[in-house]
Amino acid sequence: MLLVEFFGAMAAQHGATRDRAWDRGDGWGRGHGWGDGSQGYGITHLDALGFAIVLAGPALLLLRRRYPVATLAATGLLTGLYFLRAYPYGPAFAAVGVAMLGAIVAGHRLVTWAGTAVSVAVYFGITALIGVPFDQRGKPGALFPVEEPSVGGVSVVVGWSLAVLVTAELVRMTGQRAAERDRTRAEEERRQASEERLRMARELHDVLAHNISMINVQAGVALHLMDGDPEQARTALAAIKDASKEALTEMRSVIGALRAQGETAPRSPTAGLARLDDLLDRARSAGLTVDAETAGEPRPLPAGADLAAFRIVQESLTNVTRHAGPGPVTARVRIAYGEREVEVRVEDDGRGAPLLDDHRDGSGIRGMRERAAALGGTFDAGPRAGGGFAVRATLPLTGEPPDAPDSGDAGAGAGAGPGDPAERDGQ
Numbered sequence: 001m002l003l004v005e006f007f008g009a010m011a012a013q014h015g016a017t018r019d020r021a022w023d024r025g026d027g028w029g030r031g032h033g034w035g036d037g038s039q040g041y042g043i044t045h046l047d048a049l050g051f052a053i054v055l056a057g058p059a060l061l062l063l064r065r066r067y068p069v070a071t072l073a074a075t076g077l078l079t080g081l082y083f084l085r086a087y088p089y090g091p092a093f094a095a096v097g098v099a100m101l102g103a104i105v106a107g108h109r110l111v112t113w114a115g116t117a118v119s120v121a122v123y124f125g126i127t128a129l130i131g132v133p134f135d136q137r138g139k140p141g142a143l144f145p146v147e148e149p150s151v152g153g154v155s156v157v158v159g160w161s162l163a164v165l166v167t168a169e170l171v172r173m174t175g176q177r178a179a180e181r182d183r184t185r186a187e188e189e190r191r192q193a194s195e196e197r198l199r200m201a202r203e204l205h206d207v208l209a210h211n212i213s214m215i216n217v218q219a220g221v222a223l224h225l226m227d228g229d230p231e232q233a234r235t236a237l238a239a240i241k242d243a244s245k246e247a248l249t250e251m252r253s254v255i256g257a258l259r260a261q262g263e264t265a266p267r268s269p270t271a272g273l274a275r276l277d278d279l280l281d282r283a284r285s286a287g288l289t290v291d292a293e294t295a296g297e298p299r300p301l302p303a304g305a306d307l308a309a310f311r312i313v314q315e316s317l318t319n320v321t322r323h324a325g326p327g328p329v330t331a332r333v334r335i336a337y338g339e340r341e342v343e344v345r346v347e348d349d350g351r352g353a354p355l356l357d358d359h360r361d362g363s364g365i366r367g368m369r370e371r372a373a374a375l376g377g378t379f380d381a382g383p384r385a386g387g388g389f390a391v392r393a394t395l396p397l398t399g400e401p402p403d404a405p406d407s408g409d410a411g412a413g414a415g416a417g418p419g420d421p422a423e424r425d426g427q
Contacts, residue, residue, distance in 0.1 A: 001098060002058035005091050009046060009054050012090030016043045042138035044086045044145060053082045057095030064102035069111055072099040076119050084126070086138040086145045097164045104168035105175060112168070116161050124149045124157075202311070202367045204251065214243040217286045217321055239285040246282070272306035273298075273335065276313065280333065283317045289330040290317070296337030305395045308371040309335065309344050312379075315364045316346035316391045323350070323389075341377070341396045349388040368393065 044050070057078050064071040075096040082092045103112040131148035132139060139145045147153070222236040280290045301309070313333055320331045329350040336343040365381050368391065372379035377395040384390045 001061060001095060002055060005054050005058055005094055006051075008091035008094075009050075009088055012088035013043060013046055016041055016088050041134065042086065042136065042145070043088045044138045046087060050082070050085065050087045053078050053087075054092065057092070061095060061098055061102075064099055065106070068099070068103040068106040069108050072096070072103045072108075072112060072115065075099040076115070080119065080123050083123075084144045084146045086147070093160065097160075100164050101168040101171060104165070105172045109169070109172075113165060116165060120157060120161060124154060198370075202371065205364065205367055208247060208251075212247065214282055214286045214318075214321065215240050215247075235285075239282070242285075243282060271310045271314075272303075273301065273309055274306075276310065276333075276335070279310070279314055279317070283321065283331065286321050288317070288321060289328065291330065291332045293332070293334045294337070295334065298335075298337055301342060302397060304375055305342060305397055308375060308377075308395055309342055309393070311371060312344050312368045312391065312393050313346055315368055319364060319389070319391075320346075320348045320350060338397075340398050341394050344393045344395070345391070347384060347388060347390045349384075349386075351387065365391075 046054070057075050060071050060074050060078075076099070079093055079096045083089075100112055100116065127146050127149050130144055131146050132142070134147040134150070137145060137147040219236070219240060222233045222240070225233040225236070276292070280292055283290050300306075313335075317331060317333075320329060329348055331346060331348045334343075334345040336345070368381070369379040372393045372395060375395050377393060379391075379393045381391045382389070
């Protein structure tokens with residue numbers, strides 16, 4: 001800006017050459033004028049004060065971010081002084097234009113608009129009092145040889161001021177919209193990251209709760225039968241091996257997603273109802289009697305519904321294993337394929353966990369409910385009238401999922417209140 005104003009002022013001074021009648025004593029306004037015969041305009045040649053004003057205006061702009069109003073006031077005074085002295089027109093107004101832009105972008109809109117209006121009015125009021133005719137502009141010997149205001153001059157100054165102010169407002173609004181877009185994008189990224197962490201927490205919970213429960217049950221069986229029935233103990237140990245291998249495989253899948261630097265295609269099968277038979281076999285190896293029933297025509301499901309159905313069955317069987325109580329327990333798993341939804345129902349005839357469970361702060365039932373809600377489905381869980389426990393989920397296969405559940409209700413690991421069915425949930 002300093003270079004623009006300095007060289008612009010020098011060029012304006014050179015271009016405003018007029019017949020210096022006062023040097024020859026033959027009167028004002030007569031002589032050669034412009035090279036094409038038109039009349040030039042008078043100026044006060046740049047002196048020490050003029051150069052100081054030309055240099056000071058751009059230098060003050062260094063302070064516009066920290067002191068926008070003070071910078072605007074100072075550059076406005078310097079610009080007014082420059083034109084009152086009748087120096088060459090040039091780009092001397094550029095510094096105050098930048099100061100106006102900076103003040104509005106910084107949020108000082110009212111001060112800038114009002115200050116500009118008052119400054120323009122005061123300037124033309126002063127020039128109306130002390131101004132000289134245009135053909136005597138820059139007359140030597142006068143401290144402020146500024147021309148009288150004219151309709152053209154007032155129109156130019158007012159129009160330029162409005163143009164700068166409107167441009168500054170547009171820049172401010174553009175910046176605000178960009179900042180709002182950035183904030184919205186950042187909030188969306190944080191929301192998506194939170195949902196992804198919640199999803200992975202559910203996955204880890206379901207994997208660990210199911211497989212560790214199976215390992216715990218089979219380890220107890222193996223210890224109990226180690227001496228009396230070694231063959232059955234060996235079977236239990238084999239089941240422990242299979243369950244631990246399954247847990248490790250799925251944990252590697254989830255943790256690998258956490259470590260991934262970019263999106264890559266999955267390299268292992270995704271959990272779904274296609275693996276339901278394996279899941280039921282592991283539950284049977286833990287000592288449960290599991291009856292499975294499929295209604296409707298089985299078919300491939302959308303990935304979200306397929307995974308949710310599998311995890312709901314997995315978590316329900318885990319809860320049966322842990323909390324159904326002593327004695328032979330039968331679990332009934334029913335998958336009903338509808339035209340637009342799939343229903344998952346898991347029931348057992350166990351006696352249930354005691355009311356004062358040591359693990360009431362689990363999130364298994366809460367996680368199942370969240371999985372169903374995330375797909376726009378329904379979920380119910382609670383004691384059965386004839387004894388035992390029942391879980392029922394309906395997962396839609398079409399339509400858009402609703403907004404994600406509020407994070408205050410969806411935190412993984414949140415405790416269940418008194419009387420909530422989650423009292424049956426041990427993880």
